[in-house]
Amino acid sequence: MPDDFGIKLSQTGRDIDSAGDAELIFNSSWPTVKVVFSGQFNALVPERVVLYEHNLGYTPAFMHYTIDRASDFRDGKFEIFREIVSADKKNIYWNPGAGGGPFTIKMGLVIYDIDLEKNFSAPVIKTGASSGLTASKDFGIKLTKEGKDTSSSRLEDYIIHSAARSPMVHSVTNVTPNDVGVGGQKRHTFTHDLPYNPVFMVYLQTATRGEEYALLNNFAGITTSENDITVLDVAPGKKATLVILKDPFTIDDNVQDIKA
Amino acid sequence: MSDFGIKASIGNEDVSRVSQLNLSVGGKYPLWKCDMRPSPKHYGLLKCTVTLAPGARKTIFTLPHGYDYTPSFLVAWNYPAGNNTLSSSINQTFGLGTLEIFTSSFELVYFYALMDDKNFTIVADNSTGAQTYTDLYAEIRYYIFAERFNETIIGSRLAP
Numbered sequence: 001m002p003d004d005f006g007i008k009l010s011q012t013g014r015d016i017d018s019a020g021d022a023e024l025i026f027n028s029s030w031p032t033v034k035v036v037f038s039g040q041f042n043a044l045v046p047e048r049v050v051l052y053e054h055n056l057g058y059t060p061a062f063m064h065y066t067i068d069r070a071s072d073f074r075d076g077k078f079e080i081f082r083e084i085v086s087a088d089k090k091n092i093y094w095n096p097g098a099g100g101g102p103f104t105i106k107m108g109l110v111i112y113d114i115d116l117e118k119n120f121s122a123p124v125i126k127t128g129a130s131s132g133l134t135a136s137k138d139f140g141i142k143l144t145k146e147g148k149d150t151s152s153s154r155l156e157d158y159i160i161h162s163a164a165r166s167p168m169v170h171s172v173t174n175v176t177p178n179d180v181g182v183g184g185q186k187r188h189t190f191t192h193d194l195p196y197n198p199v200f201m202v203y204l205q206t207a208t209r210g211e212e213y214a215l216l217n218n219f220a221g222i223t224t225s226e227n228d229i230t231v232l233d234v235a236p237g238k239k240a241t242l243v244i245l246k247d248p249f250t251i252d253d254n255v256q257d258i259k260a
Numbered sequence: 261m262s263d264f265g266i267k268a269s270i271g272n273e274d275v276s277r278v279s280q281l282n283l284s285v286g287g288k289y290p291l292w293k294c295d296m297r298p299s300p301k302h303y304g305l306l307k308c309t310v311t312l313a314p315g316a317r318k319t320i321f322t323l324p325h326g327y328d329y330t331p332s333f334l335v336a337w338n339y340p341a342g343n344n345t346l347s348s349s350i351n352q353t354f355g356l357g358t359l360e361i362f363t364s365s366f367e368l369v370y371f372y373a374l375m376d377d378k379n380f381t382i383v384a385d386n387s388t389g390a391q392t393y394t395d396l397y398a399e400i401r402y403y404i405f406a407e408r409f410n411e412t413i414i415g416s417r418l419a420p
């Protein structure tokens with residue numbers, strides 16, 4: 001197959017010939033981040049349950065969030081972190097373990113169409129000079145969802161809109177760490193090739209949940225340095241997945257200093 | 261009508277046979293879109309320097325998003341190691357949801373993001389702290405998306 005084909009669309013105001021990969025709406029050389037499921041649950045502590053049967057046939061990337069904010073630990077409220085929520089090829093699980101209770105947590109769940117065990121790596125298009133046009137110019141592309149009018153002012157009515165930025169997947173890397181870590185655990189350093197410090201997510205198989213993956217959503221267990229992202233404490237024989245987005249963490253647009 | 265839409269496969273994949281996983285973009289699952297047009301902007305980077313007394317909880321950032329519903333969002337955070345003794349001892353950049361930071365005393369100070377049908381908010385929380393933390397530094401990257409999280413209650417059932 002020839003490799004000189006495809007489609008890419010730049011953000012409004014970005015020159016398509018010089019736009020870096022983070023300045024595109026999409027490029028057919030890599031996937032966008034798409035949500036295949038979103039919903040809310042009343043989850044009981046402490047009780048392991050199947051939160052959702054996704055039946056995707058692969059272990060998907062996911063995100064969980066609390067709705068009734070359990071932030072005040074003086075009242076013994078509950079925080080969702082690490083293997084409390086896990087996923088395998090069929091289900092998303094709720095594993096609260098010991099945490100007091102019984103009481104109910106209202107939480108949300110988002111599942112993405114990213115296979116945590118299928119490695120992928122996109123090419124890198126480095127940032128080039130931009131024409132610097134504003135997003136208010138009357139040009140671009142927009143495609144509505146079925147049944148919606150292209151004159152709609154509601155951005156959620158669109159599948160694609162060139163006035164919008166969407167997260168895109170740069171790489172998915174699934175490994176079984178073998179480097180020696182601390183306390184009998186294993187570690188692994190991922191090295192990426194992006195010219196910027198990206199937003200990323202790490203998923204781990206834990207020691208107690210078999211083939212299930214959990215989102216590493218607190219800081220413990222990850223360090224970064226230059227183009228290296230190191231996962232520090234993976235149980236021996238278990239896997240880790242790094243999902244890197246084509247989204248720079250450090251930007252020069254709308255940077256605010258907050259003092260409080 | 262159902263004979264319309266768009267899909268683009270990744271690389272050499274045949275678009276007429278490709279699975280959803282090998283699509284760059286497709287109409288079945290719309291892109292998560294951050295509107296680049298509004299003011300104040302729906303994306304940005306916050307460089308936060310926070311002082312928190314024991315038990316304190318502060319709203320350090322509020323953004324009125326302009327939607328008439330609760331939109332979805334994404335946050336990532338970085339606690340750079342540095343000369344500030346209250347910085348995390350290791351350099352982190354990653355994201356989603358709750359933003360924790362261990363101080364040098366190994367207590368928990370939480371930064372977290374909240375969203376409702378009016379505002380996007382970042383809160384710094386020293387609820388469990390027994391001491392004052394001065395000039396705690398964190399960088400927070402955020403996107404607000406036009407798509408809303410589905411608020412349908414799905415329920416739960418027992419695992420096998």
